[in-house]
Amino acid sequence: MSGWVKIAGLGPGNEDLVTPEVSAVLAEATDIVGYIPYVARVAERPGLTLHASDNRVEIDRSQHALQMAAEGKRVAVVSSGDPGVFAMAAAVFEALENGPAEWRNIPIDVLPGITAMLAASARAGAPLGHDFCAINLSDNLKPWSLIEKRLRLAAQGDFAMAFYNPRSKSRPEGFVKTLEILREECEPERLILFARAVSRGDEAIRISTLAEATPDMADMQTVVIVGSSLTRVIERNSTPIVYTPRFTPAKDQE
């Protein structure tokens, strides 16, 4: 079998954040599979077929990729960010596990990329500079009760937090509840960052506090980062820097 599947992370949007490893795979592939806006980032060329599909068909898309690889194609499944963080890698493995036994002979690699929360953290300073959690706020695939439980435990552990998929038109209430939960668990001055379209032309970073944050500050293009109790702002003449110190005094936590 000469076919393969490589699940490749395209990073947050800027081409300067695509790794050489991923660029090489895009140049070798015969077929590109992915969500429409991510496939649109791959340049057309002779010998390459682009298969763009809509959101929420991740398993169909994964089965298609595996089937083409079983037929000898070199298939790149593209995700924004890192494919292993709330993206296509887990979907491909679900399809593999539940698919025909012969699919288990297909060479499959995951190629990491710059995930949105780390691009956002870099742009703001280093708000994820100490222990942190990454939570997907979508309740499409898990019960809301589990999201609430994780939010409360993460706050009680004084982790910084990064939220993916904070808010969509079909789920406007989840982020409203998220802010309510955080206000119960954290002090009003707690820093919260809204990082939209990081590294792209329409990038916007907004620094707020839990007291002042409103649900409409987030949409599906936004990664939200909540600081720990120690996260702080350095004021400058240019944009302020938000960072979480490496040092936690014993008295703060005992």
Added chain:
Amino acid sequence: MSGWVKIAGLGPGNEDLVTPEVSAVLAEATDIVGYIPYVARVAERPGLTLHASDNRVEIDRSQHALQMAAEGKRVAVVSSGDPGVFAMAAAVFEALENGPAEWRNIPIDVLPGITAMLAASARAGAPLGHDFCAINLSDNLKPWSLIEKRLRLAAQGDFAMAFYNPRSKSRPEGFVKTLEILREECEPERLILFARAVSRGDEAIRISTLAEATPDMADMQTVVIVGSSLTRVIERNSTPIVYTPRFTPAKDQE
């Protein structure tokens, strides 16, 4: 002022995982500052001065970088992985916050990189494919009681977990305690991965369970990943795949 500081992530080791953004900055810099093995990854060239320093002098190194930038140098501070994840970005901002006021005029950027846990996750499959925490197990800069608290809360929230700095010669007991805590909070079959030197020539990935894991499976070159209760293995003729499904059934968590 023409100087600047760019805090750049070199990724986990393989040059194919260095972003073009970082490569361009290394080519523009007049000075490279960092821990000895990371500075050694930057090629020497005329006009470039390498300043390699030992571990545990992060603040001295940061002050040196900021001072050189204030004098007009173009300074790249290099970290392995992502500089915002348990690396140099927070140290530079600590030095900036506590340094002379004029340092706040220095242009400072953080350039993200592929962090070790995401390189390790990609190599193993997608064990961080759903909600997860990143925890630094070193108690050099925070009390052990806080580490223990975060481990228990992360386990109770059924997060997957990634551990940086799991074990050093000067702190052999921390990872022993970590495994004891996890065995109290999680079932014996819980998957645990030891990913050493990912993307480098001596890479080694070991899949184990909490029941079978021993402290000597980790060292300072290792990232440890603990799955959630749903993390699973797909057996193949070649290396097995470890992944965390996207879907959490309501009955498992209510």
